[in-house]
Amino acid sequence: MISTNIEKAVTLLNENEVVAIPTETVYGLAANAYNEDAVKKIFEIKKRPLFNPLIVHIKSASTINEVAKDIPEIAYKLIDAFWPGPLTLILNKQAHISDVVTAGKQTVAIRMPNHPIALDLLQKLDFPLAAPSANPFSTISPTSAAHVAHYFNEELSLILDGGECQKGLESTIVGFENNEAVLYRYGAISTEEIEKIIGSIKIKNNNEHQPDAPGMLSKHYSPKTETYLTNNVEQLIKSFPNKKIGVLTYKNKIANNNICYQEILSHNEDLNEAAQNLYASLHRLDCKNLDLIITERLPENGLGITINDRLQRAISKN
Ligand code: AMP
Ligand code: MG
Numbered sequence: 001m002i003s004t005n006i007e008k009a010v011t012l013l014n015e016n017e018v019v020a021i022p023t024e025t026v027y028g029l030a031a032n033a034y035n036e037d038a039v040k041k042i043f044e045i046k047k048r049p050l051f052n053p054l055i056v057h058i059k060s061a062s063t064i065n066e067v068a069k070d071i072p073e074i075a076y077k078l079i080d081a082f083w084p085g086p087l088t089l090i091l092n093k094q095a096h097i098s099d100v101v102t103a104g105k106q107t108v109a110i111r112m113p114n115h116p117i118a119l120d121l122l123q124k125l126d127f128p129l130a131a132p133s134a135n136p137f138s139t140i141s142p143t144s145a146a147h148v149a150h151y152f153n154e155e156l157s158l159i160l161d162g163g164e165c166q167k168g169l170e171s172t173i174v175g176f177e178n179n180e181a182v183l184y185r186y187g188a189i190s191t192e193e194i195e196k197i198i199g200s201i202k203i204k205n206n207n208e209h210q211p212d213a214p215g216m217l218s219k220h221y222s223p224k225t226e227t228y229l230t231n232n233v234e235q236l237i238k239s240f241p242n243k244k245i246g247v248l249t250y251k252n253k254i255a256n257n258n259i260c261y262q263e264i265l266s267h268n269e270d271l272n273e274a275a276q277n278l279y280a281s282l283h284r285l286d287c288k289n290l291d292l293i294i295t296e297r298l299p300e301n302g303l304g305i306t307i308n309d310r311l312q313r314a315i316s317k318n
Contacts, residue, residue: 022162028131059122084114086188090175
């Protein structure tokens with residue numbers, strides 16, 4: 001049930017149930033990070049493989065030591081710059097953090113979300129919340145309560161409604177190797193913004209490092225409809241005569257009689273707006289009974305890099 005009743009969410013989470021919650025990135029499937037049975041329920045509902053670790057959401061930067069240890073100086077610089085916000089840090093875990101949360105790793109993913117309802121909820125709980133995105137494994141991420149209901153109306157007794165997600169992309173994930181920061185997943189904070197704080201950062205956002213950050217599995221964020229990614233939408237449309245085609249473009253409307261349905265991410269050419277609209281646009285396209293969806297590659301800078309990364313995974317067949 002979709003509701004704004006925070007007290008009900010508190011009760012359910014205290015009973016070790018799973019509740020869908022809003023964050024500024026995407027909606028999450030949240031449970032008591034300190035209770036193994038509660039966390040296992042997330043994996044069951046999401047049909048997420050157990051080798052995919054979860055992000056632990058904390059209420060304040062000052063509680064980080066309850067979850068992580070050996071925190072490098074450079075991590076604090078990033079925390080000062082970006083928390084609360086869409087930056088997840090991979091840090092050595094405290095012994096009491098369950099292997100179910102971390103998929104057996106000695107590290108744990110942590111962030112402080114920047115959403116008033118998520119923060120209010122965390123303040124009312126005595127434990128942090130483990131939460132992956134609130135979608136079945138490998139499908140399009142949810143950026144509204146209605147998206148979550150579309151996937152999990154039966155399985156969840158509460159979907160806490162916090163409106164549309166302001167960022168619309170998952171968090172950027174940064175870990176540390178030999179005390180140097182490494183970017184494991186492109187996300188809602190651009191690489192340029194991170195580099196302004198800590199200087200040049202090594203990028204490992206690719207499939208070789210699957211086990212390190214499964215958000216990087218090549219197939220992810222995928223519509224059910226066959227999806228293509230191109231620099232030239234009009235050209236690719238010509239390859240599919242007599243098909244029901246849906247199109248997702250950055251800023252331009254394309255005039256072509258073969259297009260049944262079109263989504264434009266940002267008329268103003270604003271990458272933040274495009275990010276905010278990305279998953280909702282893909283959800284709408286995927287519901288239109290199309291034969292195929294053609295998506296346009298965005299400029300390779302700032303959040304355009306993250307959006308292109310998600311589109312690339314959306315089209316992947318494996
Ligand atoms: P989701 O919230 O569904 O985007 O998934 C959380 C993501 O966090 C996973 O897909 C991993 O990429 C990443 N993650 C969580 N814990 C760790 C960890 N200990 N080491 C590396 N990546 C992690
Ligand atoms: Mg996810």
